[in-house]
Amino acid sequence: MEPETNSSAAGDAQVPEGASAEKEPTIEERLEEAIAITAPGSAVRRALDMIIAGHLGALICVGDTDTVLSAGNDGFPLNISFTANRLFELSKMDGAIVVDRDLTQILRANFHLNPDPSLPTSETGMRHRTAARMSLLTKALVISVSERRQVVNLYVGGRSHQLRGVAELMTSASQLITTLQTTRQALDHALLRLTTLELDNYVTLADVTTILNYFETLMTAADEIDRCVVQLGSEGRTVEMQREQLVGDMESEYLLMIRDYARDSSEGNAEAIREKLHAADPSQWRSPKRVAKVLGYDDLREDSVMVPLGLRTLSRVSVVREGMADKIVDEYGNLRELMDDIEQNPSRLDDLGVKNPSILADSLYRMWGKKE
Numbered sequence: 001m002e003p004e005t006n007s008s009a010a011g012d013a014q015v016p017e018g019a020s021a022e023k024e025p026t027i028e029e030r031l032e033e034a035i036a037i038t039a040p041g042s043a044v045r046r047a048l049d050m051i052i053a054g055h056l057g058a059l060i061c062v063g064d065t066d067t068v069l070s071a072g073n074d075g076f077p078l079n080i081s082f083t084a085n086r087l088f089e090l091s092k093m094d095g096a097i098v099v100d101r102d103l104t105q106i107l108r109a110n111f112h113l114n115p116d117p118s119l120p121t122s123e124t125g126m127r128h129r130t131a132a133r134m135s136l137l138t139k140a141l142v143i144s145v146s147e148r149r150q151v152v153n154l155y156v157g158g159r160s161h162q163l164r165g166v167a168e169l170m171t172s173a174s175q176l177i178t179t180l181q182t183t184r185q186a187l188d189h190a191l192l193r194l195t196t197l198e199l200d201n202y203v204t205l206a207d208v209t210t211i212l213n214y215f216e217t218l219m220t221a222a223d224e225i226d227r228c229v230v231q232l233g234s235e236g237r238t239v240e241m242q243r244e245q246l247v248g249d250m251e252s253e254y255l256l257m258i259r260d261y262a263r264d265s266s267e268g269n270a271e272a273i274r275e276k277l278h279a280a281d282p283s284q285w286r287s288p289k290r291v292a293k294v295l296g297y298d299d300l301r302e303d304s305v306m307v308p309l310g311l312r313t314l315s316r317v318s319v320v321r322e323g324m325a326d327k328i329v330d331e332y333g334n335l336r337e338l339m340d341d342i343e344q345n346p347s348r349l350d351d352l353g354v355k356n357p358s359i360l361a362d363s364l365y366r367m368w369g370k371k372e
């Protein structure tokens with residue numbers, strides 16, 4: 001779920017006040033920052049809530065104050081420190097309010113803005129059209145509160161985002177947490193089965209596709225929760241904790257899973273595959289043929305057997321310290337070879353630096369179901 005945005009001929013990334021030219025934030029990053037500073041718990045949000053409750057409207061420009069002030073006229077120069085109450089009181093006047101980027105000073109109120117009317121905008125109503133145009137003309141965050149519709153819109157670089165209330169966001173977040181819970185349960189179950197299949201050397205492309213599909217569903221739900229958490233501000237802590245608990249270290253498990261089955265098992269390639277899967281339409285995660293292609297194979301069928309490196313399974317064994325799974329895989333080639341050799345030749349693992357080869361062997365056999 002993307003933030004509710006629509007773009008109107010938005011310009012490229014622009015430099016915020018005081019930032020150096022090489023670190024230009026994108027419009028998405030600026031919008032994310034804007035959502036964070038207007039989230040519940042912030043002084044701006046308190047003021048916006050009071051404006052809505054008072055059935056008032058407002059047009060507030062935050063930052064890039066020199067350009068904003070040169071794009072308008074009249075109004076009252078104030079230069080007073082910023083507080084939520086002052087912002088609310090000043091919104092009772094017509095015109096725009098100009099605030100500095102750090103939200104420390106209110107510079108002007110009752111200010112009339114004259115952005116170039118040829119700047120494109122699809123908004124209706126003068127307040128919103130002016131807000132959209134000012135965000136195209138300047139690097140300011142422009143906040144518009146509609147008196148008639150009682151909604152708050154943020155404008156950055158010509159793009160708009162409508163603020164959602166806490167109750168509505170919480171409903172979305174709890175639905176997403178439920179999705180996360182059920183997907184995590186299904187994924188854990190599928191991964192246990194996969195480990196057994198790996199040790200039996202009987203994993204098919206269809207099994208790999210199913211599990212990558214679960215991983216993607218989990219990560220997509222987690223991303224959507226992250227977006228809710230930013231919008232919830234101080235109200236989002238519990239949701240954030242639940243998300244952490246449910247996702248845990250699944251991000252690294254996912255990358256190990258990709259490395260186990262990709263033709264090129266390097267970490268860089270696994271990251272690239274992960275991005276490709278994430279960017280793809282969900283229907284593609286369910287297509288074994290497409291998944292095979294992303295993993296680097298042209299010639300696999302749904303029932304083709306795939307041989308894993310074993311990085312994910314090895315990393316589940318407590319005696320396999322960080323970096324050791326890679327060393328074992330480099331030495332043996334894949335999990336099957338390790339299983340074939342492990343009992344006859346434990347000293348080979350010794351030479352690699354595995355402290356307790358017999359514990360490693362026992363753990364793998366237990367996962368396989370060959371030992372109590």
Ligand SMILES: Nc1ncnc2c1ncn2[C@@H]1O[C@H](COP(=O)(O)OP(=O)(O)OP(=O)(O)O)[C@@H](O)[C@H]1O
Pocket residue numbers: 057058059093094095096111112113114124125126127128129130145146147148149
């Ligand atoms: N160019 C401008 N500069 C400063 N303030 C403006 C400008 N245009 C509109 N406003 C402010 O917005 C108020 C509402 O204007 P208007 O009714 O034309 O817009 P609107 O988008 O229909 O607003 P709303 O959705 O709040 O009803 C004005 O009274 C004024 O305070």
